[in-house]
Amino acid sequence: MKKYDVIVVGAGHNGLTNGAFLAKAGLDVLVIEKNDYIGGATVSRNLHKDWKYSNCSYVCSLFRPEIYRDLNLAKHGLQVVTYNGGFTLTEGGDYLGSYNDHERMRREIYRHSPVDVDAYDRFGTEMAKWCRFIRPMLLRTPPDPTSFKFRDLDELAFLAKKFGELGSKDLHDFMRFFTISVADYLDQFFTSDLVKAHKAGSGIIGTGLGPMSPGSAYVMLHHYMGDVDGSMGAWGFARGGMGSIATALCGAFQEYGGELRTGSGVDKILVTNGRVRGVVLENGDEIQADRVVSNLDAKRTFLQILDPKDAGEKVVKAAKRFKIRGSSGKLNIALNGVPEFPALPKGSRLIHGDFHIVDNMEAYERAYDDWKDGRFSKNPYIDALIPTLTDPTMAPEGKHFMSVFVQYCPPSVNGREWTDELVKEFGDNVIDHIAKYSPNFKDLIEHVEVRTPREIENEAGLTQGNIFHGELTLDQLMFNRPFPGYAQYRGPVNGMYMCGSSTHPGGGVMAAPGANAAREILMDMKLSTTVPEDASDD
Amino acid sequence: MRDLSGQNHYLSAVRATPFYEKQKAVDLVNTWHRWQGYTVPDVLDNVTVEYFAIRNSASVFDITPMSKYRIKGPDALAFMNRLLPRDMTKLRVGRVGYTVWCDDEGMVIDDGTVFRVAEDEYWLCAQERQLEVLKRNAIGFQIEYAEITDEVAALSFQGPVTCKILKNAGFAGIETMKMFDLRFFDFPDGEIMISRSGYTGDLGYEVWVQNDQAEAIWDTLFEAGKHYDIRAIGGDALEIARVEAGLIAAHVEFSPANETVRPGHAKSPYELGLGWLVKLDKGVVFNGRRALMKEKKNGSRHRFVKLDVEGNKTACNAYLFDKKHGKQIGHVSSTAWAPTAKKNIALGFVDMPHGEIGTEVWAEIYYMKELKWNTRWAKCTVMKDAAWNPPRKTLTPPADF
Ligand SMILES: Cc1cc2nc3c(=O)[nH]c(=O)nc-3n(C[C@H](O)[C@H](O)[C@H](O)COP(=O)(O)OP(=O)(O)OC[C@H]3O[C@@H](n4cnc5c(N)ncnc54)[C@H](O)[C@@H]3O)c2cc1C
Numbered sequence: 001m002k003k004y005d006v007i008v009v010g011a012g013h014n015g016l017t018n019g020a021f022l023a024k025a026g027l028d029v030l031v032i033e034k035n036d037y038i039g040g041a042t043v044s045r046n047l048h049k050d051w052k053y054s055n056c057s058y059v060c061s062l063f064r065p066e067i068y069r070d071l072n073l074a075k076h077g078l079q080v081v082t083y084n085g086g087f088t089l090t091e092g093g094d095y096l097g098s099y100n101d102h103e104r105m106r107r108e109i110y111r112h113s114p115v116d117v118d119a120y121d122r123f124g125t126e127m128a129k130w131c132r133f134i135r136p137m138l139l140r141t142p143p144d145p146t147s148f149k150f151r152d153l154d155e156l157a158f159l160a161k162k163f164g165e166l167g168s169k170d171l172h173d174f175m176r177f178f179t180i181s182v183a184d185y186l187d188q189f190f191t192s193d194l195v196k197a198h199k200a201g202s203g204i205i206g207t208g209l210g211p212m213s214p215g216s217a218y219v220m221l222h223h224y225m226g227d228v229d230g231s232m233g234a235w236g237f238a239r240g241g242m243g244s245i246a247t248a249l250c251g252a253f254q255e256y257g258g259e260l261r262t263g264s265g266v267d268k269i270l271v272t273n274g275r276v277r278g279v280v281l282e283n284g285d286e287i288q289a290d291r292v293v294s295n296l297d298a299k300r301t302f303l304q305i306l307d308p309k310d311a312g313e314k315v316v317k318a319a320k321r322f323k324i325r326g327s328s329g330k331l332n333i334a335l336n337g338v339p340e341f342p343a344l345p346k347g348s349r350l351i352h353g354d355f356h357i358v359d360n361m362e363a364y365e366r367a368y369d370d371w372k373d374g375r376f377s378k379n380p381y382i383d384a385l386i387p388t389l390t391d392p393t394m395a396p397e398g399k400h401f402m403s404v405f406v407q408y409c410p411p412s413v414n415g416r417e418w419t420d421e422l423v424k425e426f427g428d429n430v431i432d433h434i435a436k437y438s439p440n441f442k443d444l445i446e447h448v449e450v451r452t453p454r455e456i457e458n459e460a461g462l463t464q465g466n467i468f469h470g471e472l473t474l475d476q477l478m479f480n481r482p483f484p485g486y487a488q489y490r491g492p493v494n495g496m497y498m499c500g501s502s503t504h505p506g507g508g509v510m511a512a513p514g515a516n517a518a519r520e521i522l523m524d525m526k527l528s529t530t531v532p533e534d535a536s537d538d
Numbered sequence: 539m540r541d542l543s544g545q546n547h548y549l550s551a552v553r554a555t556p557f558y559e560k561q562k563a564v565d566l567v568n569t570w571h572r573w574q575g576y577t578v579p580d581v582l583d584n585v586t587v588e589y590f591a592i593r594n595s596a597s598v599f600d601i602t603p604m605s606k607y608r609i610k611g612p613d614a615l616a617f618m619n620r621l622l623p624r625d626m627t628k629l630r631v632g633r634v635g636y637t638v639w640c641d642d643e644g645m646v647i648d649d650g651t652v653f654r655v656a657e658d659e660y661w662l663c664a665q666e667r668q669l670e671v672l673k674r675n676a677i678g679f680q681i682e683y684a685e686i687t688d689e690v691a692a693l694s695f696q697g698p699v700t701c702k703i704l705k706n707a708g709f710a711g712i713e714t715m716k717m718f719d720l721r722f723f724d725f726p727d728g729e730i731m732i733s734r735s736g737y738t739g740d741l742g743y744e745v746w747v748q749n750d751q752a753e754a755i756w757d758t759l760f761e762a763g764k765h766y767d768i769r770a771i772g773g774d775a776l777e778i779a780r781v782e783a784g785l786i787a788a789h790v791e792f793s794p795a796n797e798t799v800r801p802g803h804a805k806s807p808y809e810l811g812l813g814w815l816v817k818l819d820k821g822v823v824f825n826g827r828r829a830l831m832k833e834k835k836n837g838s839r840h841r842f843v844k845l846d847v848e849g850n851k852t853a854c855n856a857y858l859f860d861k862k863h864g865k866q867i868g869h870v871s872s873t874a875w876a877p878t879a880k881k882n883i884a885l886g887f888v889d890m891p892h893g894e895i896g897t898e899v900w901a902e903i904y905y906m907k908e909l910k911w912n913t914r915w916a917k918c919t920v921m922k923d924a925a926w927n928p929p930r931k932t933l934t935p936p937a938d939f
Pocket residue numbers: 009010011012013014015032033034035038039040041042055056057058059060061062264265266267295296300305328329330405456459460461462465466467468469499500501502506507508509510
C-alpha cells in the first residue's frame with residue numbers, strides 16, 4: 001500500500017496552501033476533503049440555475065500577496081479585483097459613503113462632521129502604524145516566549161526590536177489597542193456616531209464580541225491589515241467567486257504533483273507509539289503517511305479526529321476551553337435586478353461596494369444583546385455586496401448575486417437546536433430588514449440560501465460556525481493560538497501538524513497559517529523551505 | 539463640465555474654487571491636479587512664462603484650497619501662544635507671522651501663516667487640515683474656532699509690479715504696508731483683507747475675499763494690471779519660485795507628524811532650519827516644548843541645507859555624500875534650475891554635523907538624455923541664503939516695478 005510523505009486533512013484554502021508548498025518541495029502529498037467540493041469556507045457553488053454564490057467568505061484582502069505570487073495563482077486562474085468603497089444607510093434616510101479615494105472620503109465625512117475629517121486621517125495613520133507592526137508577523141511563526149531555542153530567542157528579539165522602534169507614546173497606545181473595545185477606540189477619534197458606526201462593523205464581524213467588549217478593536221485591525229495590490233485596508237472580489245481562490249491553489253498543488261481525494265472525510269488520525277502513521281477515513285479506508293496535517297479547527301482536530309488518549313489530557317482540556325463561538329449567519333441571494341436604495345443619490349456608484357445597516361453604536365450593542373440572549377439579532381449588522389455588478393461571471397446578464405453577511409446569529413436558538421422553520425425565520429428577518437431601505441428588494445428575489453451557524457458547521461465544518469476557527473482575542477492570538485505551547489503548528493504527537501485558521505495568524509482567507517505550517521514541516525524534515533518570506537512594507 | 543460646487547462628490551471627485559471659471563477661461567493646456575479636494579491648474583499656458591510673471595511682472599495664483607481657520611475670543615492670544623512655538627505676544631494686530639506647530643514629541647505637524655486680525659482674533663492658514671488640532675488644543679481656553687476654508691477665497695498676487703497694480707486698483711495706502719502687514723480695504727459687497735505675504739520670496743500680496751467677491755477681485759486685478767504682463771499661473775511655476783526662495787513644503791521637506799506612520803520619519807523645526815521660530819524661553823509652555831528643549835541641548839539628527847549644485851543637471855531625488863564616492867549623509871528633497879538666480883539649486887537634508895554653511899557635500903545625479911541614463915557627481919555648496927532673496931521683498935514702499 002502506498003505511503004505518503006504527508007496527508008493534509010481538509011481542502012480548505014489553508015490545507016491547499018499547505019499542500020502546495022509541501023508538494024513544491026518535492027514531497028508526496030495527499031489532501032483529503034470530506035465534501036465533494038473543495039475550498040471549505042473559501043468556496044463558490046452553483047445552487048440555483050446559472051448563479052454562482054460565494055457561499056461563505058465573499059471578499060478578499062488578507063490573502064498574502066507573497067503566496068499569491070509564489071504559487072503563480074494568476075496562471076491558475078485567480079484574479080482579485082478591487083472594489084471601491086461602500087456605504088452605511090441611516091434610519092433617517094441618509095447615508096455615509098466610503099471611497100478608496102482619500103479626498104472623496106474626506107468630503108463625504110465633511111458632509112456629516114467636519115472635525116471627523118481630521119480624525120479620519122489620524123485614525124488612518126494610527127491603523128497604518130499597527131498594520132506596519134503586525135503585517136511582518138503574518139508569515140512568521142510566533143516565538144515561544146518560554147523557550148530558549150536559538151530560533152525562539154531570535155524571533156523574540158525581532159519582536160522586541162519592533163516594539164523598541166515604536167516610540168513610548170505609540171507603545172502605550174499599542175498595548176491598549178489589543179485589549180480595548182472598538183467603541184472605546186473609535187471614541188478616541190470620532191465625534192459622529194454615524195462615522196463610528198460605519199467603522200465599527202469590522203470590529204464585530206465574525207466575533208462573539210460586541211462593539212463595547214474589550215478586544216474588539218483588534219478584530220477591526222484584523223480586517224484592516226490586508227491589502228489588494230499594496231493598497232492597505234482595501235478589499236476585492238475574487239473573479240468567479242471566492243471558490244476561485246481554492247481552485248487556483250488546488251491547481252498549483254496538483255501542478256506540483258499533489259493528489260486530492262474528495263468525498264470522504266478523515267475519521268481518525270492513526271497514531272502508534274506517539275507517532276503518526278496515517279489516517280482512517282469515514283468510509284473505512286486506511287491511508288498511510290509519515291505526517292498528518294489538520295486543516296480543521298482546534299476543536300475538531302483535537303476532540304474529533306485525534307484520539308483523546310493520543311492528544312493527552314492537557315491538550316484535550318485546552319481544546320475544550322478554546323473559544324469558538326458561532327455568531328454569524330449569511331444569506332446568498334439570486335436577484336432579478338439591482339435593488340434600489342433611495343437614500344443613495346442618483347448617479348452614485350457606491351452600490352458596487354459593501355453596504356451596511358446600523359447607524360449608531362447603541363444599535364450594535366443591542367444587536368449583540370440579542371445574541372447573548374440566545375436569539376438572532378432583530379436589527380442585525382449586515383455587510384452586503386453585489387459582486388455581480390463588477391464580476392460578469394457569476395450570474396446571468398442583468399441578474400445579480402447578493403451576498404449578505406449577518407451579525408449576530410447564535411449557534412443555537414434559546415438553547416435549542418436550529419430547525420428549518422427557525423432558519424427561515426432568521427432569513428426572513430434579514431430580508432425584511434433590508435427591504436425597509438430598499439422598496440423593490442423583495443420583488444427581485446429569485447432564490448435564497450440561508451446559512452446559520454448550523455449550516456456553516458455542517459457544510460464547511462467550522463465548529464459552531466465560527467468563521468475564524470476561534471475567537472481573535474489576545475488570549476488566542478500569536479503564541480497563544482490555538483493555545484500556549486502549541487502555537488508553532490506542531491501537534492502533541494510526532495508527525496502531527498495544524499495548518500488551519502485556528503493557528504497563527506488566524507482566520508480569514510489569508511493562506512498564512514497553511515504556509516507557515518509548511519515551513520515548519522519542511523524545517524522538521526531538514527528540507528529547504530519553499531515558503532516565501534514577507535516582502536516588507538518599508 | 540459637471541457641477542463642481544458643494545458636496546456632489548458622487549458626481550465629481552473634485553470641487554471648483556470660486557476662481558475656477560476665471561482660470562478655465564485663460565487655460566490653454568488643460569492640465570490640472572487635485573489640492574485638498576479642489577481642482578487647480580498645474581499650468582495654464584506655459585510654465586516658463588508663468589514663472590517669469592512671478593519674478594518680472596505680476597502673477598495670480600489661486601490659494602483657496604489652503605485650510606483656513608478663524609480663532610476668536612478673550613483667550614485667543616494665550617491659545618495661539620500655547621499652540622505655536624513662536625512668541626505670539628510679539629505679533630501685533632495687523633501683522634502676519636509664518637510659523638510651524640508641533641506635536642508633543644516636538645515634531646512638525648504643519649507650517650502656515652497666522653494673521654492677527656484683531657486683538658482677540660486670529661486667522662490661521664495652513665497646508666493641511668487643522669480643525670481637530672484646534673479642537674484638541676482649545677480645551678480650557680475661552681475661544682471659538684471655526685473652519686473658513688470654504689467661505690474665504692484667496693489669491694496669491696506676487697511679483698515686482700504687484701504694488702503698482704494694487705495702487706492702480708485703488709487700494710489706497712497699499713505702498714505703506716510692510717512685509718507681513720495685513721490690512722482691510724473697502725470693496726464692493728464688503729471689506730477684503732490684503733496681506734503682504736507669499737510663497738515666492740519676492741514682493742507680493744495675498745488677497746482674501748468672500749466667495750461672492752472672487753470674480754470681482756479677479757477682474758479688478760487684471761483690469762488694473764492690463765498694461766503689465768499680469769498672468770494667472772499654475773502650481774508648476776510657483777514650485778520653481780518656492781525652491782528658489784528656499785521655502786519648505788509639507789510632504790516634500792517634511793512628513794506632517796500627525797500623518798507619519800514610521801518612527802523617526804517626522805522632523806523637528808530645528809531640523810527644518812526653522813529654529814528661529816522656536817522661543818523656548820517665551821515664558822509659557824507650548825506644544826512640543828519639552829522635547830524641543832531636549833533636542834536643543836542634545837542636538838538634532840538632521841540639518842536642512844540649501845545647495846548650489848555644480849553643473850546644470852538637477853539633482854532630482856539624489857543622495858548626498860560627504861565627498862565624491864564617499865559616505866552617504868543625506869538626500870535631496872527639492873530641486874530646480876533657478877531661472878532668476880541662474881543657478882542649479884537643491885534643498886535637502888544631511889546628517890549632523892554635516893552641512894555647515896559654506897561647506898561642500900556631493901550629489902550623485904542620475905539624469906536621462908533621449909532615454910539613456912547617465913550619472914554624474916556634482917559638488918554642492920551649502921548656501922547661507924536662498925538662491926533668490928531680493929531687497930524688493932521687504933522694501934517699503936516698494937518700487938513700481
Ligand atoms: C460566512 C462566512 C463569511 C466569511 N467571510 C470572509 C470574507 O469575506 N473574507 C475573508 O477573508 N474571510 C471570511 N471568512 C473567514 C474565512 O472564510 C475562513 O476563516 C477561512 O476560509 C478558513 O480557512 P481554513 O482553510 O483555515 O479552513 P476551512 O475553510 O474551514 O477548511 C477546512 C476544510 O476541512 C474540511 N473538513 C472538515 N472536517 C473534515 C474531515 N473530518 N475530513 C476531511 N475534511 C474535513 C472542510 O470541509 C473544509 O473544506 C468567512 C467565513 C464564513 C464562514
